[in-house]
Amino acid sequence: MEEQYKPQEIETNAQRYWHEKNCFQVVEDVNREKFYCLSMFPYPSGSLHMGHVRNYTIGDVIARYQYMLGKNVLQPMGWDAFGLPAENAAIKNNIPPAAWTRQNIQHIRGQMMRIGFAYDWSREITTCDPEYYRWEQWFFLRLFKKGLVYKKNAEVNWDPEDQTVLANEQVVNGRGWRSGALVERREIPQWFLKITAYAEELLRDLDKLEHWPQQVKTMQRNWIGRSEGVEITFPVSGQDPIRIYTTRPDTLYGVTYIAVAPQHPLTRRLAEHNPALKLFMEECRNIKVAEADIATMEKRGMPLGLTARHPLTGQDIPVWVANFVLMEYGSGALMAVPAHDQRDFEFAQKYGLPLKQVIAPADETRWDFNQGAYTEYGTLMDSAEFTGLTSTQAFNAVAAHLEALELGERKIQYRLRDWGVSRQRYWGTPIPIINCMNCGAVPVPDKDLPVILPEEVQFTGVVSPLKTMASFYKTTCPKCHEPAERETDTFDTFMESSWYYARFACKKQNKSMLDGRANYWLSVDQYVGGIEHAVLHLLYARFFHKLMRDEGLLNTDEPFLRLLSQGMVLNNGAKMSKSKGNVVDPQLLVDHYGADTVRLFMMFAAPPEQSLEWSDSGVEGAHRFLKRLWAYGYEVKDIIRKLNRLPKTNLLSMANWEKADAAQTEVFRQIYEILEQAKFDYERQQYNTVVSSCMKILNLLAKIPEADSDQIDIREIIIFKGFSILLRLLAPITPHITHQLWQDLNYEGIILNASWPRSSPIVFKVDTIELVVQVNGKLRSRVRVPHGANQEIIESRIVDDAKVQQAINGKLIKKIIIVPGKLANVVTGE
């Protein structure tokens, strides 16, 4: 055994061992409890950053912990390889996206291996491999046949100079990033997946996800945005009636105008003969309406010169076009109630439209409109026969009345829109459709899949090479055999990340998308990733899971049982990022201190869900601890090796615990007490306190007293047992050093296969006495210490006591005065 801690050597050895023995390659085994642990796979750009390292270390600690509990653990890794950055790099470095991506994967895989993540590399997935995306194409066509896929016109950013579609990231201040031309909005045909058909289930099943952070579930609920309301028809003379959607039919008597969206068919029709209206429509087109902006944006509009008839009062109401009405929501028109809706209120103020109060707050009748609209529920006033009802009663009464008149219908509305999956980009999965002049959009026959993306391309960055590559797009129609053209758009890369977790379960399956093994491994027991994926990725993956279930490929309802959203890595209070110039390269740290130090620091510095503040001294502290661990192992190696030669079974019974030295037994008891805490913390995933527990155990062991009696063997047993507990508790966090120490000290087998430490095998009969503890002369606590405990143990019990710590409040302890059997006084500085 080496006297010095040499992380580089130790880590290479341990990694070689795991690799040669295929320690992390798993097969399905119905007789064992499985555990599927997954960290969100990375986009392979350049090299790993600290956020990745944190994410993957947390996942690895969870996987290794489950492994040591004896479960059949699957922890795979792969590459989310398609996407825009590869195209940008291609332009910049004049290297094809494929080559750039594969080169990065090579590099990052090496980095991951160097950190010792327990991945089953035999299951690696690269989403830009035809072997992967062919099943995505196949699945898309299944959905196509089921009618869950459709094509419709949708707006894109159009660069008129480069004659190409731009991604949102490529629009800089309204101009094309390359040409500098003013970007236009243009409608082109695109493919959509009917996620709205699953809106209800996606919402309902959130209730089943009891191990997901509330915050993520709330974000998904808001995104799905279910609301119950009524669709009401307002007749318009000489035009089609206007249908509006409202969640507040109780305010129907307070309507003072109707507002329609700039893209509403009525607006379009009238604009044909109204240049001012046409101009207004055009202006609205250029604003991208993010919903969050609607509340704050300047409300603008104009009268359409029409009136609608109120369905109940028969009054004429003016019709306006307004920029805050979304064409994509409800029916693209609303009944405006300025007295009770803030947006309607602001618009009415601006254009001098009337305001009519119809809801009275509970205790008063007149609302002071200087405060803005009254938007809460209340009691109806000035509402004919509905006056006096509560808002809730009126909702039903008005809805029923309108339904009877056939002028309204209750409706459930979702904010969720269908998922547009077409991207006018090169580096993605080709959409497996052939466009034929005679037959329209024809699916590529299964036998012709995959539609392979050509990788050897000249990439200028202006237009997707697919659009100019006749060898790619020229083909014949599978139906009529006339010349036809392939779809040159590719899929949104969220498609690939929506089902990779399932594919990992079906290693080397090239006959089908998934097979029966998916039902063994799924659902994923633990998913770890960043909060930035709270909505899109996690919602799409949940959607895909249900789609695959309904295709008969899976038998579960949800992909991820437990979700951990890890906090950010900060440096000097700000997120570590290139743009802020505060990045620390994990590779340099691994090279300098070794992987175990980096892993230990990551786990010690903060609980997984909280943000982690970078600290150089924290890294050094972690490294010092590992050096001490090693040094201690070296110091006691002869004792441990000696005991390891004895038969394990009677080791503890050999010792005469009745006569054992009290101070020593107390150390032993404390180790077991800490062990219980650490096991609890592992279960609740609070690894920072696991690490502090480990530090405490090492401190206890290092200071274990010599015996008063001649029961020397007990001290040795405690060292032997205590160190083995310590190593196993640390093994998921710092797997290399613990692997080596376990082996060097001749503990049985490899630590990976060692059983998880069990609770205390002996009942401690500790005879204790109570000490009154003062801090600077003031009574603060009472602490029990073992009878006959030495000064050192008494001090450690006092210092560990929570009330004492609170009283000390971080100050330096000058001394502790002990009156044996009675009292202790802690004296602090300042």
Ligand code: ANZ
């Ligand atoms: C009258 C009313 C009175 C409304 C009132 C609200 C308060 P949620 O709850 O998010 O589903 N609305 C309807 N269609 C719209 C569209 N296309 N663009 C913008 N707003 C639209 O929102 C439903 C409410 O948003 C509807 O209820 C409607 O205004 C408005 F005191 O109708 B309400």
Ligand code: ZN
């Ligand atoms: Zn055809």
